[in-house]
Amino acid sequence: MSETSSPRRHGRADGQRRREQILQTAAQLATVEGLEGLSIGRLAEATGMSKSGLYAHFGSKQELQLATIDTARDIFIDVVAQPAFTAPAGIERLRAACLRFLDHVDQQVFPGGCFFSSVAAEMGARSGDVHDRIAREQLDWIALLEALATDARHRGHLRADTDAAQLAFELNAVIVAANTSFVLHGDRNGLERARQAVEHRLSDAAS
Amino acid sequence: MSETSSPRRHGRADGQRRREQILQTAAQLATVEGLEGLSIGRLAEATGMSKSGLYAHFGSKQELQLATIDTARDIFIDVVAQPAFTAPAGIERLRAACLRFLDHVDQQVFPGGCFFSSVAAEMGARSGDVHDRIAREQLDWIALLEALATDARHRGHLRADTDAAQLAFELNAVIVAANTSFVLHGDRNGLERARQAVEHRLSDAAS
DNA sequence: TGGGTAATAGCACGACCGTTCGTTTTAGAA
């Protein structure tokens, strides 16, 4: 809602800008404090606003959480998914998706590593709209990997008997494990192991 | 400290029992609420105690968190690591470690899945004693898998050029991914995919 | 130039947080 249907909106220096700026900060903070641990007060302090002024942008903490997830999704698409599509269709695009993921961890696009890995672990055993949204995003990401794998198979880059869903599961497993290792221990060994594993798994499935 | 060095016991019906009972509940709850989200009040309610009565067992929240980690570690060793050692040394023991891990997720030994996966994601981007303890436990687990892989290689069950550390990384990756998937979506597909991946990866490395 | 209104701030609320303290209960030692 609140879509910019009319060309000129809101009163003064466009509060939508402010809102997006808040959400950018929220997405960063959530990977460290968690979506639940991220408090209005701390977020207000981080953005230099008052609690109530910030709160008025959302109306409830849950709406803030959901909007933060949307923002994190946009960032993820920008720095991981979209760039992968600059690679040639087929196995190279599948590989690019994995490598871009590892890069976005390496470059610390989020201070606490992959937003969705972090938040999925936090919300996994809970219930409600936030959990459901996270679960759906995670399914979408796996589905993207699987679609890329299927495409690669159709193009003859992978063996015809390749199980695309299984391959997607395993590729996601190693890159997420690298994320966890990087965040927890601060060294890049896991990232290199993941690159190795991706390469090995892809060449294993190649015809 | 407070080791039972002298024969004389504590005051009355041994409060150590109570303490362990509290910690069992804490370990369960922490996989759902998180180690930070787990509050003294909620834990007191779950154990049927008063806040202050429970608090007296630990003295600070951090000590409670560290004690909870110790308890979770004991449980993990009991239901995953130790049982794996009933399998014959070598590749079968390595496989057993992975399968026992998947079983303990499947049987919901903890309501929120693997304790350490859950807590590692939460504390990964933080600092302090709790983070350090979690990081060390995670390294110990990977080291165990690597030691089992090395042993399997020495016994000729795996090819001589097998990279044990890389194999341990990849095996851990798929079983942890299965845990995440099971907790987040509640279905067993990921567990089956992980069993498949473990089998495939082991036979791939077998001579 | 003077409303109209979106954006923000100030303030206060009830609830819960971790923590402390003094008191009561209770089991075993004397």
Next chain:
DNA sequence: TTCTAAAACGAACGGTCGTGCTATTACCCA
């Protein structure tokens, strides 16, 4: 039976949580 000390409790603390309500600012448009 009395004494002692561990174990648990109840109440309260300062602080922060999410959340409202009211006022004030600052821009856009007429």
